[in-house]
Amino acid sequence: METALTDTGAFTYRDYSAGTTLVWLSYPAENEPDDDEDAVTLQ
Amino acid sequence: MTPRIRSTALLLGWALAAAIYSGSGLRLQAATLKLQAQLVWGTNDERSPDPKHKPVEAVVKEKLKELPLKWSNYFEINRKNVELSPSGTSKVELSEKCQLEVTSLGGSKLEVILLGKGKETLKRTQALPKGEMLVLGGNAPNATAWLVVLKRIE
Numbered sequence: 001m002e003t004a005l006t007d008t009g010a011f012t013y014r015d016y017s018a019g020t021t022l023v024w025l026s027y028p029a030e031n032e033p034d035d036d037e038d039a040v041t042l043q
Numbered sequence: 044m045t046p047r048i049r050s051t052a053l054l055l056g057w058a059l060a061a062a063i064y065s066g067s068g069l070r071l072q073a074a075t076l077k078l079q080a081q082l083v084w085g086t087n088d089e090r091s092p093d094p095k096h097k098p099v100e101a102v103v104k105e106k107l108k109e110l111p112l113k114w115s116n117y118f119e120i121n122r123k124n125v126e127l128s129p130s131g132t133s134k135v136e137l138s139e140k141c142q143l144e145v146t147s148l149g150g151s152k153l154e155v156i157l158l159g160k161g162k163e164t165l166k167r168t169q170a171l172p173k174g175e176m177l178v179l180g181g182n183a184p185n186a187t188a189w190l191v192v193l194k195r196i197e
Contacts, residue, residue: 010165015109019175022110023167027181 076127076147077197078171082137083107085114085180085188096120103192106176114188124196127153143191155179157191171195 013022083099084091085107096118098104107117123135127147135143144156151172157165157179171177173195180190 013111015106018106018109019172020106020110020178021169021176022112022178022180023165025165025179025181 074129075197076125076151076153076195078125078127078145079122079194079196080125080135080137080143080145081122081190081192081194082120082141083190083192084118084120084183085112085116085190086118087113087115087186089116091118099192103176103194107178107190107192110178112180112188117190137191141189141191143193145193151195155193173197 009026011024011026013024014020015022081099081103083103084096099107099117099119104117121137123137125133125135125145127133127145129149130147132144132146135145137143140160142158142161144158146154146156148154148168151170152168153171154166154168155177156163156167165179167177167179169177171193175195177193178190179193180188183189
């Protein structure tokens, strides 16, 4: 069973053969958990 | 065998079966879920500007390549192992701004909450059998991507 509860801005893709689920959050980059200008700041 | 002995043997058999069943149930209940959470950066650049970032392992890269993602290279920013007791919750800090809260809901079912800057960004409930992978992702600056890869190890 799979449910997406609060991810209204999310796209879900399921690859059954590989056993992988992708949930893509479609917010702009500046709203992401790591939003600094320089990608190195993901840390 | 007299009827009395037969009924006693039957009772003992049932008691033994019940003991074995409850024992195995306890073992199942006590099973710990082992997960691995990775913070990954997706890019078309050949190298990460941070030399500490290593390419993700081949198995993860192959699975990511099978997804509808446009990036050719994936670098591991951070990795944390998570052990969940039955009904247990674990909060994992993958970066200063990115945290993952995982709760075992019994069997292989999990509740996963993604927190961005301490705020709930996504809440999802799904089964994650051994070997399967849940990937949460989104756009990052300069047409790159951030990904949180959650793998069930055991």
